[in-house]
Amino acid sequence: MAGMGAAVLSALPVGLVDAVTGRRAEAAEAHYFFDAHQYATVDALCRRLIPGPEDDPTEPDPGAGEANVVAYVDLLLGAFNLPAPLGPRIWGAGPFSGRAGPPPWPFDEPGPRGVYGDDFARSAPLSASQVLSWRTLLEGTRGLPERRWADVAAQAGGAARFVGLQETYVNGVVQLDQAAAQMFPPAKSFVELSGPEQDLVINRPDLLAGFVATAFQNACEGMYGAPEYGGNRNRVGWTYIGFPGDSQPRGYTAADMLAPDTGPPITAAAVDLTRLRSAARALGGVPRSAVRPWIGGRGL
Amino acid sequence: MSAGKAVVVGSGAGGSVAAYVLAAAGWEVVVLEKGVDRYGDLVGLGPPLFANDELKETVRYFSDADTFAEPRTFRPSASDGDRTFVGLVDQLATGVGGGTMHWDAKTPRFWEIDFHLATTFGVPAGTTLADWPLSYAELEPYYSAVESVIGVQGDAASHPDFMREPSSRVPGGAAQAPRSGPYPMAPGPQQLDSTLLAEAARSLGYQPFPFAMAANSVPRDGRPACVNCGMCSSFGCPNQSRGGAAVTFLHRALEAGARLVTEAFAYRVATAGSRATGVHYLDVSGWPQRRERFEAADLVVLALSAVETARFALMSGIGGDLVGRNLMLHWFTYGFGTAPTRMHAYRGRASTQTLEDFVIPDTTAGRAVGLPYLRGGNLELGGSTWPIAEATYLNPALKGKEAKDWMRLSPIRDRILAITMGAEDWPTADKRVDLDPVVKDIYGFPVARVTYSPTNFELQSQAYIGPKLAAIIKKAGALYSGWISVTAPPTGVPGSPAPPGLSNVPSGDHVMGTMRMGDDPRTSVTDPAGRIHGTDNVVVTDGSVFPTSSGHNPTLTIMAVAMHSLHRLLGLPLPGATKSAGAPRLPATGASAGWQEGAGAAAAAGAAALALARRADAPAPEN
Numbered sequence: 001m002a003g004m005g006a007a008v009l010s011a012l013p014v015g016l017v018d019a020v021t022g023r024r025a026e027a028a029e030a031h032y033f034f035d036a037h038q039y040a041t042v043d044a045l046c047r048r049l050i051p052g053p054e055d056d057p058t059e060p061d062p063g064a065g066e067a068n069v070v071a072y073v074d075l076l077l078g079a080f081n082l083p084a085p086l087g088p089r090i091w092g093a094g095p096f097s098g099r100a101g102p103p104p105w106p107f108d109e110p111g112p113r114g115v116y117g118d119d120f121a122r123s124a125p126l127s128a129s130q131v132l133s134w135r136t137l138l139e140g141t142r143g144l145p146e147r148r149w150a151d152v153a154a155q156a157g158g159a160a161r162f163v164g165l166q167e168t169y170v171n172g173v174v175q176l177d178q179a180a181a182q183m184f185p186p187a188k189s190f191v192e193l194s195g196p197e198q199d200l201v202i203n204r205p206d207l208l209a210g211f212v213a214t215a216f217q218n219a220c221e222g223m224y225g226a227p228e229y230g231g232n233r234n235r236v237g238w239t240y241i242g243f244p245g246d247s248q249p250r251g252y253t254a255a256d257m258l259a260p261d262t263g264p265p266i267t268a269a270a271v272d273l274t275r276l277r278s279a280a281r282a283l284g285g286v287p288r289s290a291v292r293p294w295i296g297g298r299g300l
Numbered sequence: 301m302s303a304g305k306a307v308v309v310g311s312g313a314g315g316s317v318a319a320y321v322l323a324a325a326g327w328e329v330v331v332l333e334k335g336v337d338r339y340g341d342l343v344g345l346g347p348p349l350f351a352n353d354e355l356k357e358t359v360r361y362f363s364d365a366d367t368f369a370e371p372r373t374f375r376p377s378a379s380d381g382d383r384t385f386v387g388l389v390d391q392l393a394t395g396v397g398g399g400t401m402h403w404d405a406k407t408p409r410f411w412e413i414d415f416h417l418a419t420t421f422g423v424p425a426g427t428t429l430a431d432w433p434l435s436y437a438e439l440e441p442y443y444s445a446v447e448s449v450i451g452v453q454g455d456a457a458s459h460p461d462f463m464r465e466p467s468s469r470v471p472g473g474a475a476q477a478p479r480s481g482p483y484p485m486a487p488g489p490q491q492l493d494s495t496l497l498a499e500a501a502r503s504l505g506y507q508p509f510p511f512a513m514a515a516n517s518v519p520r521d522g523r524p525a526c527v528n529c530g531m532c533s534s535f536g537c538p539n540q541s542r543g544g545a546a547v548t549f550l551h552r553a554l555e556a557g558a559r560l561v562t563e564a565f566a567y568r569v570a571t572a573g574s575r576a577t578g579v580h581y582l583d584v585s586g587w588p589q590r591r592e593r594f595e596a597a598d599l600v601v602l603a604l605s606a607v608e609t610a611r612f613a614l615m616s617g618i619g620g621d622l623v624g625r626n627l628m629l630h631w632f633t634y635g636f637g638t639a640p641t642r643m644h645a646y647r648g649r650a651s652t653q654t655l656e657d658f659v660i661p662d663t664t665a666g667r668a669v670g671l672p673y674l675r676g677g678n679l680e681l682g683g684s685t686w687p688i689a690e691a692t693y694l695n696p697a698l699k700g701k702e703a704k705d706w707m708r709l710s711p712i713r714d715r716i717l718a719i720t721m722g723a724e725d726w727p728t729a730d731k732r733v734d735l736d737p738v739v740k741d742i743y744g745f746p747v748a749r750v751t752y753s754p755t756n757f758e759l760q761s762q763a764y765i766g767p768k769l770a771a772i773i774k775k776a777g778a779l780y781s782g783w784i785s786v787t788a789p790p791t792g793v794p795g796s797p798a799p800p801g802l803s804n805v806p807s808g809d810h811v812m813g814t815m816r817m818g819d820d821p822r823t824s825v826t827d828p829a830g831r832i833h834g835t836d837n838v839v840v841t842d843g844s845v846f847p848t849s850s851g852h853n854p855t856l857t858i859m860a861v862a863m864h865s866l867h868r869l870l871g872l873p874l875p876g877a878t879k880s881a882g883a884p885r886l887p888a889t890g891a892s893a894g895w896q897e898g899a900g901a902a903a904a905a906g907a908a909a910l911a912l913a914r915r916a917d918a919p920a921p922e923n
Contacts, residue, residue: 050699056700061704061708091349092356128586132369150368152739156386202699240704242642245352247529247531252489258490260492263642266640266779271711273780276780279693280782284785287388288368299808
């Protein structure tokens with residue numbers, strides 16, 4: 001696939017991806033799903049959840065703002081609003097992004113060596129069933145008979161019905177604004193509040209267990225996922241945690257694998273044992289339920 | 301059974317082996333796979349769509365099951381109502397290759413004693429522990445054949461004594477995993493965390509050794525060497541170096557003329573008396589447009605994985621009252637700790653060292669708690685997780701700067717010292733799969749409901765072995781260590797932490813039982829060749845036929861038993877007896893597997909010639 005005019009094939013999608021990842025929250029352009037107020041509200045929320053130096057003066061490293069996490073969330077919710085060939089934007093293609101060097105045999109077909117398009121920037125196709133599944137997950141069931149299975153499963157899981165991710169966000173923004181107005185009159189919206197005030201809204205128990213949990217999940221995906229999905233701009237999410245990102249096709253040598261850490265060791269006091277224990281429980285996997293299928297997954 | 305037309309349902313580990321054996325024996329073979337093909341060109345082994353992309357592969361389940369479209373339900377026991385959970389309940393990956401699309405590819409063999417536990421220890425009250433209708437010795441040639449085809453790396457000389465030779469440490473005293481030959485390839489490079497844990501274990505008296513794994517340590521069989529990219533378990537393999545079912549057995553089956561039909565949701569076997577006449581399926585490639593299809597068959601092979609094969613049999617009304625019972629899930633227990641320095645376990649192959657000391661049935665510890673023995677499983681020494689997973693595990697307890705401090709510290713990713721143990725699970729009649737009365741999948745069919753609670757054996761075994769895992773990790777230099785079981789006991793066991801809030805929904809992905817094999821139709825669903833009792837021509841070739849679960853990753857054994865079943869059914873010779881001396885050897889860059897199916901030597905020779913021709917104009921490999 002790389003050999004068939006790689007430059008031509010990859011140029012257009014990369015351009016589209018650049019257009020997505022290059023947008024800023026304050027830009028007035030059309031978004032894939034959010035309107036301007038929703039975009040600004042989710043941006044503000046993500047900045048509180050994963051702050052950068054602009055959001056928290058004690059924080060040294062780039063956060064959700066610098067990584068443009070809101071663009072990731074907008075692209076997720078509007079995955080089916082992208083024109084072909086990039087849309088629907090659920091999965092990047094494979095096998096390689098080109099970040100870890102050109103592919104060796106058997107993938108280097110005739111062409112200039114050292115040049116390899118970004119496969120992640122193109123989108124992998126969805127089957128008809130996958131289109132229905134992902135559209136239902138994002139849009140909800142909308143009373144359509146072919147989506148009824150999701151309501152039945154959610155009801156069997158204890159919910160009144162299945163609520164799609166788009167509706168979760170639209171309602172979530174309203175909830176944040178209402179909470180802001182209740183807690184900090186005369187404010188009318190979440191985005192008007194100062195950072196510490198926003199934190200108090202976020203910590204309201206109903207929001208924390210509900211919409212904020214969903215937004216935190218997606219914010220982490222946008223912060224630490226591959227940049228081709230709209231967030232993690234300039235790989236700032238990977239850089240500050242020392243994660244080098246995808247290593248194929250180069251991989252690691254025997255010496256790389258056994259190389260000792262050159263950084264200073266930490267002490268036991270640095271580890272919060274309570275949190276380590278609760279995290280270790282999750283190593284076995286947090287079950288992905290039919291009520292909120294975008295949270296959870298398999299274990300270690 | 302003479303050659304005719306076979307329909308194989310499922311293209312994973314068991315289905316791919318069946319497809320290959322049948323195609324090589326001259327059968328017309330149609331493989332029905334409900335999912336899609338992520339491999340690109342499976343005949344030419346071209347570049348796949350898999351990638352080092354956590355978001356795609358794990359969060360958005362690209363090479364996994366879509367548990368939203370195809371949920372399962374769960375309840376601890378029949379007295380808990382219709383269900384307590386809907387969603388991810390041990391679903392295996394959906395798509396060509398099945399679970400081996402994203403497997404860890406660790407390939408230990410079951411032990412000699414696993415095949416006769418009931419004779420050795422009796423049948424504990426409340427369980428349905430049973431002997432297998434075959435022995436380790438009968439299965440050994442098939443183990444060797446499968447290891448050769450999928451390309452396993454390992455070091456037999458480093459196996460502990462009780463695996464290689466008779467030992468008084470194991471009840472019965474037989475050698476537990478004797479081999480007729482060396483591994484096809486030497487082990488690849490070792491991970492830092494695995495090495496430190498293995499050294500610690502050795503200093504505590506255990507016998508760790510390089511983990512057998514179906515990943516090329518050198519270019520072999522038309523696939524490159526593994527580059528230790530790290531994103532291995534739970535990820536599709538971007539360079540095809542990992543020997544899943546699709547790139548090995550199914551690849552060969554397609555070369556031998558088998559036909560693969562994807563997006564084919566099989567839902568019922570058609571029967572006439574004791575004879576199956578074909579398989580009904582939906583062509584879902586235009587879903588929600590409903591396209592009914594029927595594939596006639598002289599032989600039907602079921603390999604949908606243990607839970608789905610039981611569901612299919614229940615929807616078809618075949619197999620009798622025992623279908624779905626005796627479900628076994630490996631009892632996953634994790635040891636964990638935080639190292640003072642970074643382990644960078646993102647460089648490697650998930651884990652590279654194992655030890656099997658805890659697979660030895662401990663009769664002394666068992667007697668102390670009123671059981672014939674306690675027993676764990678093989679250990680995966682080392683392993684890690686990924687940035688999104690680390691960031692979201694504590695959702696939403698950590699946020700703001702605290703969340704970033706957690707990521708900078710990286711206690712469960714870059715500094716983790718982890719041990720994973722998938723331990724033996726005893727079968728009972730109450731651990732079972734049936735059809736949920738209400739919940740349906742995206743195609744409108746009732747989903748599988750899993751009813752499962754551990755017995756005292758699993759609870760006591762984990763309580764006994766868990767602290768030993770934590771001790772190994774502490775010895776390896778961890779600042780803290782602990783252990784946890786994935787599946788929460790319904791009630792606490794003395795000495796077990798039984799932490800509150802832990803999910804009791806099974807999530808270990810190792811599923812067995814439900815269609816157990818045996819000689820007696822009153823106590824088993826399938827016969828010693830995997831054929832459903834009372835049917836002439838319906839054969840099961842996945843983990844559902846296992847009478848017991850051992851404490852080893854099951855996929856290699858699924859494949860070996862699948863091959864054994866079909867050889868027995870078709871009257872084919874032992875694989876080891878018919879090495880294909882006449883088949884052309886491939887050049888060193890793509891050294892062929894040494895074993896070729898005897899009955900299909902001509903087809904294999906043709907395939908090898910094709911492979912040679914393909915490679916003649918390929919650029920020189922780089923190692």
